[in-house]
């Protein structure tokens with residue numbers, strides 16, 4: 216049976232991700248003002264590319280695309296052809312850049328659909344040229360220069376033969392040249408600056424004549440915040456509009472706040488005795504009688520797999536997670552929250568009262584990064600968009 220076969224819409228699952236659109240718009244306008252201040256200092260307008268790959272880090276790519284374009288972004292970036300097609304099917308009208316490398320079949324589709332993609336070697340340039348001729352359509356491409364990330368792109372020392380190959384192809388239009396920083400959000404900017412030096416070695420300090428009019432871009436959020444001299448023609452920001460910083464040490468912009476909360480409700484309450492154990496592997500044993508709540512959310516929803524670590528918020532108070540969380544459930548100790556009742560709202564990530572659980576707190580539980588936590592939140596958790604600051 217499919218969802219649409221039911222007579223009424225399905226009731227909302229009591230476990231969901233909430234995206235606060237008011238805060239998002241606030242974040243976007245603050246970032247936009249910040250960019251204008253930088254532009255005024257640099258005298259050159261910097262374009263804004265909204266990085267909305269992996270469903271905008273779990274926030275919903277179409278909603279994020281619409282909002283960021285309204286706020287001044289003029290380019291979108293994703294990581295897969297499917298992600299680009301989703302935006303096009305949603306009638307998002309903006310150029311779409313697909314990061315990474317594309318297979319021959321994907322390239323054909325990119326040319327047909329007018330997506331911008333990367334050409335990073337000479338043989339590939341000639342192949343794209345040929346495809347363009349067959350399709351009678353020019354391919355719009357960027358070149359990635361690998362200046363030290365050792366991921367995608369041509370090594371900076373070998374970039375010009377590839378650029379020359381691209382220039383020799385009539386059916387390719389080179390729109391931009393970029394690189395990607397490995398460590399732009401750390402205090403020590405030595406390597407980021409070395410990467411920038413390598414990039415400039417290729418493009419020429421004063422930009423080679425051949426690259427006149429091309430969009431040169433290097434910065435992710437860390438670079439945008441802390442390397443104003445590297446902004447060049449465009450910055451690619453993913454995490455900042457979400458109200459999350461890439462690290463603890465980069466520049467802060469007053470007023471930015473996370474837009475994502477993860478919530479659930481208490482599905483069962485029980486009293487356990489001293490000596491009782493909780494959860495798989497019996498990882499928690501009560502030393503005294505405890506009142507515990509069962510929450511219908513587990514690692515299958517993307518909550519990190521933890522054992523006796525982390526907490527949630529109930530009635531504005533922390534309730535520690537006890538035992539190991541299961542795929543679909545976790546147990547929390549509510550002995551100190553006597554007013555807690557079945558179906559009371561629980562904040563797993565976000566704010567309740569004057570307490571807040573940040574994505575970085577969840578990441579720290581398993582020694583990972585906030586990007587990982589956000590992108591792992593399963594599609595099983597419906598995304599609910601709120602346009603008011605009142606609780607849903």
Ligand SMILES: Cc1ncc(COP(=O)(O)O)c(C=O)c1O
Pocket residue numbers: 266314395434435436437451452453454455461
């Ligand atoms: C090539 C590239 N540019 C920009 C970004 C955006 O990074 P951030 O979310 O830190 O702004 C990413 C994301 O990983 C990326 O892969």
